[in-house]
Amino acid sequence: MQDAAVLKGTNDGYEIILDDEADLNDVFAALRKLLKKLETQTATGSSQPIAFDIQTGLRLWSADNRSEIEKIFSKFQLFSVHKIISDVITKEESARILEQESVHILDRVIRNGQIIHIQGDVLFLGKIHEGGKLIVGGNVYVLGDVHGVIQAGYPDLEDKMIIGDVHNAQQVRIGEQHEILDDTNQKITENTVVYVNDLHVLDYGKVEDLKQINPKFFNQIGGVING
Template identity: 75%
Template sequence: MQDAAVLKGTKDGYEIILDENANLKDIFSSLRKLLDNLKTQTASTNPQTIAFDIYTGMRLWPAADRSELEKIFSDYSTFSVHKITSDVITKEESNRILEQSSVHIVDRVIRNGQEVHIQGDVLFLGTVHEGGKLFVGGNIFVLGNVQGIIQAGAPDLEDKMIIGDVHNAQQVRIGEQFEIVADMKREMDSGTVIYVNDLHVLDYGKVENLKQINPKFYNQIGGVING
């Protein structure tokens, strides 16, 4: 009978592959056997904590089963779970990915004290008043009036951009990088691109240079830019 838990070495450490077709009883039994053998093999050396990646294939493990798996590891002082991955995703995660990859057209007023959070890319046609905040998970294309705070790549993605004229904004942010616009002393127009450069600081360019600024995004939109 094939083991329901198999150890595999990777360039990043160790991975335990759980048979997606086996029942849980066999998986847990095989896992304990594997960990017992590893414990015996490392007993004569100076044991160090090993964190394993757990791979479950096309089987999605619910929280209760994940908890039981982690309980098994808690019986071994030098072993722990780094992460559990599979080739399937939950309905919630699927919806989040679809939302993140879509472009939202936003034409609304964000007033002082209001915060608006949106996943995916945003084409912004509205107004962000001073004291208002717009947080976007993807890129932001600004055709409206921004007087408050605007952030692309929220909360921490530095490969996103803000494209457009935001010279009236209080602050612009990309990921965790930010600048107060009044301190920039830069001329902006609808073709301005704000991005994070290789030094992890905000930088500024023109939309006609997008191929050099962000080649991946340039290719995604078909490589055609009208300046």
């Protein structure tokens, strides 16, 4: 019968694979046995601490069961958990990831005092009045009329961008960086890219320069800009 906890060496260190079909009590017992064996082997060798990746396979572990793994490791001074990795996720986490990776089309009026929060990328077709706020977790593509506050990369992602005409906006934000705009700002046109540069300061470019501004994003969209 295969052990419910098996040690495996990787290029990055060590991982312990837990049998996702075994009874949990058997898994915990096998993990204790394995760690005791490793402790005996390292007692006469290196005393360097070892952090393990724990692979749980197709079993979805609860917070209590994850805590039990941490508790078992706490009995062994030289061993610790680097991370616990599962091949499955909860429905809630799945929904969050899908929302974050989706492009949402938003065609509405955001009035003074209103704050709209959206995860993922947003194609904005509506209007933001002065005092209104659109707060987005991903990138924002502006085809509407912005007179309020618009933010991409909420709360602190500086690799996101605002693309489009926001010259009438009160304020633009990327992550934690922000700038108040005024009537003298000549840097913004309908093809403007608002982004955070290498100095962690808000900067402005043109869509045709997107390859230089954000090569990763440029490659994600196929490396083609239609002007």
